[in-house]
Amino acid sequence: MSSPSQPTCCSSHRGSSRLTTRGVAWLICASLPFSVRSWSQNGHERIAQIAEELLVGKHKDQIRKLLDGDLLSLANWEQTTKAKYPETEALHWHRQDPEWTCAGINTKVDAPEVMKALGLEHIGDKAGQIKCDGHAAEGGSIFCALASFFDHFAHDSLLKEYKAPKEPIEVPASLAALGKVPKSEQTPAHYLRWLVTLLGDLHQPLHWLRERDYGREAKLVYQGQEYDLLSFWEEYIPKHLPARPTGEALDRQYKDRRPAWWDKAPTELFRDWAKETAKVVCAEVYGAMENGTGSLQAPFKLEEEVFQRWLKLAQDFTTLGGERMAFVLDDILEHRRHKAAHAHGRGLFTRATHRQNKSRSRPAWATNGPIAVIVVPGLLLALRWHEQVGGGNVFRLAKTHLKV
Structure with a gap:
């Protein structure tokens, strides 16, 4: 995936009326095919396969109807959509003002102290919160786009069942990146496609750190071949992932993980998941490339031991991405049930309350048995x-x- 800087580089010369050398460079840039990466098709397919397997019964059919297709068919949807509407590239990346950084990596001598003083060695604001206020997160970046697309499906009565987040998310009312997308492609089916695609991107650590142009400027050599860090993570690694977990193992893991997500609305979960992923990019990705002095080797010689660690990390994140996608899609179906019920003047017991009670209470026989x-x-x-x-x-x- 090209980073947001690529379209910007081209657009910077549009005001020139003369065909200068820089103008020619812009024309060449504009004529090139739009470079698309993100999790490559292989990565998105892996996430979609896991989500499809975890959606059960009629839920799987309901999601296919909402998407006007199945999850697997959307593995390259991001690529075709961004080729048509390059402005939407910005939705796939985190941006904040000022940008955060991995302390001691790719910085000037005094930069770590400056960033520490600002409290920006971590994603979000000084308190570590991500919200769409233009500072902790720009309104058109990945977290805010996720919150905006989910908001199209949310129902107020169900959202009230969750505790309000300590820090407001400030969901944007609209996304400027969709300005050139026709209304015919801004339907619930399209919004859901955006949502599942961005959920996949959420689990790619490099999407959360703008430093080194999201990894494009970091070079590595593996088995005699040179790559930039971003393309290595988004194209090479997904093609070499081991076999995905068995259905039984997935079900068991999903059941173990779901209770941790029950008490929060998906928009709040997006924030938690973003911070979790962002921590990894410094500690596990760039951290493995340091040469002991706080800077990166150029190019970094990737040893097999580090490659295997990265491969395991990508395996864990794509599996987790599929599980979380299934969870969010199930939640969206619940919101739609509530919307339909309220439209007909009916109320429903909320699944959120049911989940909370189920997770915190013993089975009925455990209470009634001793009484009997x-x-x-x-x-x-x-x-x-x-x-x-x-x-x-x-x-x-x-x-x-x-x-x-």
């Missing part, structure tokens, strides 16, 4: 005593009463 063991024998003894003292057999009296 104590109460039932006691009740029978009381009824027998009542008969012995002359009160008569309660069951016989009830039978006689019913006959009368």
